[in-house]
Amino acid sequence: MNAPAFEPVRNSTVDVVVIGAGPAGGHAALKIGNAGFRVVLVDEANEPGGQVWRALPEQLRTRSQDMSPDRIRGDSMRAAIAASDVDWRAGRQVWSVLREPSGFRIDLIGQNSSETIRARALVAATGASERTVPFPGWTLPGVIGLAAATILLKAQHVLPGRRIVVGGAGPLLAAVAAGILKVGGNLVAVVDLNGAGDWARAGGAILGRPGLALRGAEWIGRIIRAGVPIYRRHAVVAAHGQTSIQSVSLAPVDRTGAPSAEGHVHVDADALAVGNGLIPAAEIPRLLRVDQRFDRVLGGWIPVTDATGRTSLENLYVAGDSAGVLGVDAASAGGEQTAETVINDLNGTATTSVLAPGFDRAGRFGGAMARLVRLRPAQVAAIPPETTICRCEDVTRADIDTAIADGADDINQLKHFTRCGMGPCQGRFCGDIVGELLALNRSQTTDEKAVDRERTAIGYWTARVPIRPVPLAQMVGAFDYEDIPVPPPAPL
Ligand SMILES: Cc1cc2nc3c(=O)[nH]c(=O)nc-3n(C[C@H](O)[C@H](O)[C@H](O)COP(=O)(O)OP(=O)(O)OC[C@H]3O[C@@H](n4cnc5c(N)ncnc54)[C@H](O)[C@@H]3O)c2cc1C
Structure with a gap:
C-alpha cells in the first residue's frame, strides 16, 4: 500500500496563534485580529464553535429546526470569523509547540499537509476532555x-x-x-x-x-x-x-x-x-513547562495564571476551560479579556489584570456547577481491582496498586512501571484517575483536602510531544532511501 502523499511543509510567521476555536479561542482571535494583528486560528474541527457551539454537518444544516441559543451563538461567531481577517486553519491538529528566542514554533498536521507557524504570542484555548x-x-x-x-x-x-x-x-x-x-x-x-x-x-x-x-x-x-x-x-x-x-x-x-x-x-x-465532569486540556502549557497548580473544583491540574490568562511564560496565555472548567459563558468572557491582555502586551501598553464584565457572574455559576462534578476521592477509592484504568495500554487498577506496592511513589514512576498514559491519548483520559489513585494510597484517607495535598505533592506526568497521534509518513515527509547521505568510509 502506498503511503498517502503529503504536501511539502509550509512555513509562516505571524503575530499571534490561537489554538482552539471554541467560545474562548474564537472570541480571542476575533478581538486580536480586529486590533490589527496577524492572527492564525487553528482547530482540529472543520468549523469554529468548539464543543458547545459545534456546527452541524452540512447535510443536516438546512433540515434542522434547532434554533437553540447554542446554535445561534455559534453561527454568529462563525459568521464573524468568516468576515474577519483572522486566518482560519480548519481540520489541523497541533501536535508540537516549542519555545524559541523570538516566540513560539507551532507544528500542525492536517489531512495530508503539515505546517510550521512561528508567532510572537500564543493563546492556548483548547477546552477540556471528558472524565x-x-x-x-x-x-x-x-x-x-x-x-x-x-x-x-x-x-x-x-x-x-x-x-x-x-x-x-x-x-x-x-x-x-x-x-x-x-x-x-x-x-x-x-x-x-x-x-x-x-x-x-x-x-x-x-x-x-x-x-x-x-x-x-x-x-x-x-x-x-x-x-x-x-x-x-x-x-x-x-x-x-x-x-x-x-x-x-x-x-x-x-x-x-x-x-x-x-x-x-x-x-x-x-x-x-x-x-x-471535565478535565482541562492543558497539554500545551504543560509542554512548555509553565507553573501549574492542582484545583479539584476547576477540574484538576491547570496552569497558574493571572486573572486575564497570562501564564508564568512570557507571551503564553490560556483561556476558557483549559485554564479551569467554568463553562461556556466564562469561556467567552475569558477569551475576550485574554485578547485584551495580548493586545496590550504586544503593544507594550502597561495593564493590570482586570476581569471582563460578565466574567464574575458567569464564573460564579460555572464554579457552582464545577463543584457538583468534581472528582470524589471516595468514588475512585471504590474502583474494583479488575477494572481497566488506562484503556489505551490496558492497565488495570490491580496493575497500578501492584506498581505502587513495588515502590512507584511518583506519578512518572507509575507510568514507567505500568505504561499507563503512554498510549495514543497520552494520558488525557486516565491521568486524573491515576493521580488520584496514587494520592489516595499516599494519604490513606478519602478526605478531599488530604488527597489534594498529595495530588499537589506528586504532580502531573511530564508532557511530551506528540500531543496528538501523528502518522510517521507525515512527520518524515516525502523521503527516499536514496536521498539519505551516506558518509564515505573512514580511511583505514
Ligand atoms: C465533548 C464535550 C461536549 C460538551 N458539550 C457541552 C454542551 O452540550 N453544553 C455545554 O454547556 N457545555 C458542553 N461542554 C462544555 C463546554 O465545551 C465548555 O464549557 C465550553 O465550550 C468551553 O469553551 P472553550 O472555548 O474553552 O473550549 P472548547 O469549546 O472545548 O474549544 C476548544 C477547541 O480546541 C480544539 N483543540 C483542542 N486541542 C487541540 C489541538 N491540539 N489542535 C487543534 N485543536 C485543538 C478543540 O477541537 C476545540 O474545538 C462540552 C465539553 C466537552 C469536552
Whole structure:
C-alpha cells in the first residue's frame, strides 16, 4: 500500500496563534485580529464553535429546526470569523509547540499537509476532555461519555442506543437526558451522583442566571413528565455484557460519593452515557513547562495564571476551560479579556489584570456547577481491582496498586512501571484517575483536602510531544532511501 502523499511543509510567521476555536479561542482571535494583528486560528474541527457551539454537518444544516441559543451563538461567531481577517486553519491538529528566542514554533498536521507557524504570542484555548470514573465494563461497546452524547445528539442527530441510561454528575446529565427524550428516545434511568441537598447548595448561583435556571427546569420537567426514574445520590458501578452492554448496575452513594455494597439496582440497557465532569486540556502549557497548580473544583491540574490568562511564560496565555472548567459563558468572557491582555502586551501598553464584565457572574455559576462534578476521592477509592484504568495500554487498577506496592511513589514512576498514559491519548483520559489513585494510597484517607495535598505533592506526568497521534509518513515527509547521505568510509 502506498503511503498517502503529503504536501511539502509550509512555513509562516505571524503575530499571534490561537489554538482552539471554541467560545474562548474564537472570541480571542476575533478581538486580536480586529486590533490589527496577524492572527492564525487553528482547530482540529472543520468549523469554529468548539464543543458547545459545534456546527452541524452540512447535510443536516438546512433540515434542522434547532434554533437553540447554542446554535445561534455559534453561527454568529462563525459568521464573524468568516468576515474577519483572522486566518482560519480548519481540520489541523497541533501536535508540537516549542519555545524559541523570538516566540513560539507551532507544528500542525492536517489531512495530508503539515505546517510550521512561528508567532510572537500564543493563546492556548483548547477546552477540556471528558472524565469518566472507571467501573467494570466501562470499555464495553455501548458505553459512551456524557459529553460525547451531546455531540451525537446535537451534531449528528443520533441516539446512543435503544434503551438508554444516563449517569454521572452535573448539568450535562439533565441536558443529555432531556435531549434523548426530545427526539423520542427510550430513556430508562437517570443516575445522579448528587442529591437534592447538593443541588440546593448550588441554588444561589443557579438563580443568579435566571435564563439558565429556566432551561435546567425545562430539562428536569421533561424527564419527570416522561416518568423516567431518577436515582439521586447513586452511581453506575458496573456495565454488563459479553460483546456489548446489556445491563447496568447502580448503587446508592453516601455524601462523599462512596458506593454502598447494598441496595444495588439492575437496569436492562443497550447504551449508557456516563460522565463525571471535565478535565482541562492543558497539554500545551504543560509542554512548555509553565507553573501549574492542582484545583479539584476547576477540574484538576491547570496552569497558574493571572486573572486575564497570562501564564508564568512570557507571551503564553490560556483561556476558557483549559485554564479551569467554568463553562461556556466564562469561556467567552475569558477569551475576550485574554485578547485584551495580548493586545496590550504586544503593544507594550502597561495593564493590570482586570476581569471582563460578565466574567464574575458567569464564573460564579460555572464554579457552582464545577463543584457538583468534581472528582470524589471516595468514588475512585471504590474502583474494583479488575477494572481497566488506562484503556489505551490496558492497565488495570490491580496493575497500578501492584506498581505502587513495588515502590512507584511518583506519578512518572507509575507510568514507567505500568505504561499507563503512554498510549495514543497520552494520558488525557486516565491521568486524573491515576493521580488520584496514587494520592489516595499516599494519604490513606478519602478526605478531599488530604488527597489534594498529595495530588499537589506528586504532580502531573511530564508532557511530551506528540500531543496528538501523528502518522510517521507525515512527520518524515516525502523521503527516499536514496536521498539519505551516506558518509564515505573512514580511511583505514
Ligand atoms: C465533548 C464535550 C461536549 C460538551 N458539550 C457541552 C454542551 O452540550 N453544553 C455545554 O454547556 N457545555 C458542553 N461542554 C462544555 C463546554 O465545551 C465548555 O464549557 C465550553 O465550550 C468551553 O469553551 P472553550 O472555548 O474553552 O473550549 P472548547 O469549546 O472545548 O474549544 C476548544 C477547541 O480546541 C480544539 N483543540 C483542542 N486541542 C487541540 C489541538 N491540539 N489542535 C487543534 N485543536 C485543538 C478543540 O477541537 C476545540 O474545538 C462540552 C465539553 C466537552 C469536552
